[in-house]
Amino acid sequence: MKAVHILGIGSPSGDDRAGWLAVDALLASDVRARHEGMVIEKLDRPGASLIPRLENASWVILVDAMQGGGQPGRIRHFNQQDWHGYGHGLSSHGIGVLDALSLAHALGFLPPRLDLYGIEVGSVGPGETAGYEVLAAAQWLAAWIADSLEEAAA
């Protein structure tokens, strides 16, 4: 059976660590021991290198920071209909998660199940630490993901 891949995307800039914080919380739990072959990774703005990480998985859970104008710490779940058809004029300096997902979709690399979670963020200054709301949201989301995995395995 193909594995579950959980990918936290971020950078060392304030609340942009949101995806990393969720992954840290999962790594601190026993989730990996309970699900054989699970891959959990923290990625720093992976660009196109996100695509091969989607290819050999049965289920990919992506967590990234989001600036949607809401309160920091708000969590949103996106499915493929939300980002299907997205596509900019792709600069390789600026290829983002949705660009990579769109390209992976066109190449037939998307896994059977893909869950994309966005955590609304506030300040993303270089060298800053993440705010309390984002930290709390990341921990809450990690617990939610762990529960989802248990349900799916049951």
Next chain:
Amino acid sequence: MSELKRTVAVHVPVLARVEGEGALDLRIVDGEIAELRLRIFEPPRFFEKFLEGRHYTEIPDMVARICGICPVAYQATAAQALEHLFGVELSPWARDMRRVFYCGEWIQSHSLHIHLLAAPDFFGCNSVIELAKIAPDAVRRGLRIQALGNELMDVFGARSVHPVGVRIGGFHGAPSLARIRTMREKLRAALPEAEALIRWAAGIAVPQDDQAFVSVAMRHPDDYAIERGGIGASDGLHIGADAYADHFTERQEPHSTALYSDYRGQPYLVGPLARLNLNHDRLPERVRMLLAETGLVLPSRNLFHSLVARAVEILLALHEALRLLDGYREPDSPWVPVTPRAGVAYGCTEAPRGLLWHRYEMDADGRVVSARIVPPTSQNQGRIEADLRLSLLNFGLDHPDDALRLHCEKVIRNYDPCISCATHFLALNIGR
């Protein structure tokens, strides 16, 4: 019968599929090009000023931050310059691995440009996402090759973006033999893919264009120059890095935050096609044979051949990495000790986009007094504008605006301009 001449204004407010932020203004009045400006408006980044006062040990990591796509070029050039000034003789291991490290960057940068930035133009696609729908195997192959280049950079740099492996005197660490063995297998497996990429790239129909220009690239007596050699030009120039400023001048234009470069008062070309024009006789036999199969006649005066030139250089880089990793042994030490000295350091290497030149004035404690960096994109900027004029005239000015816009973008993308690299400097004059 009188011929009706159009007045056209084409503005591309943000150029897509180039690195960084730039724009293009084109105005055609009565069938003549009245204005053509590649406007680089990305804010200047003042990297040379940031370097002042910094210790030589900090320089490789700082200059790697200039570009996320070609950080190795900046590291290798700075290291070469400072090691030369300090009288450092690299170990044969470190000298070879610098070239291998650089090959990784060529492989990833070229594959990225071919597939994500340039190729969609020639298939009528707006992006690689559209291209993936009609040529999925080619895009998959391109992504695999790009990932391989990133992995090779990661082996020596600990990460592929802004790597941290280089130090003055060598590398901070040496990869294990086991890791190199794995890498060698992957590089070997990629050779047929790279050969197929050359055939695919050579089969893409490109506009016929014929322009006169001077090609400028590094030359080395034995190697296809990447990380060592002198500076050569197609008019016969051959100089060392220390003489660069005697032959090449930089100037500012009001519409650009990047400087323009001239050679003998004229724009010139740097980059893969310039390198291939000057150095095709230095390619390994297998690469030369494959190049001959494509029918590409060198030197080429058609910038649309840049795409196939990049494909050729990917195969070259794979061959070079394999050659230098053959018989790999972990060294006793990956670096040699360094003692700084005061003076002026010069260095040049071939970044994926072309010649990269550095000059550092250092004090006796090994701190930077002043720095000057001339990246390839600013050297190509004048050539891009000259090319746009000529190729638009060849293409015909009576095409619809959208066709003119697309043609201009295609021409610009041939050069793979990295605007973020180019905007590191701005002479600032303040009147009070």
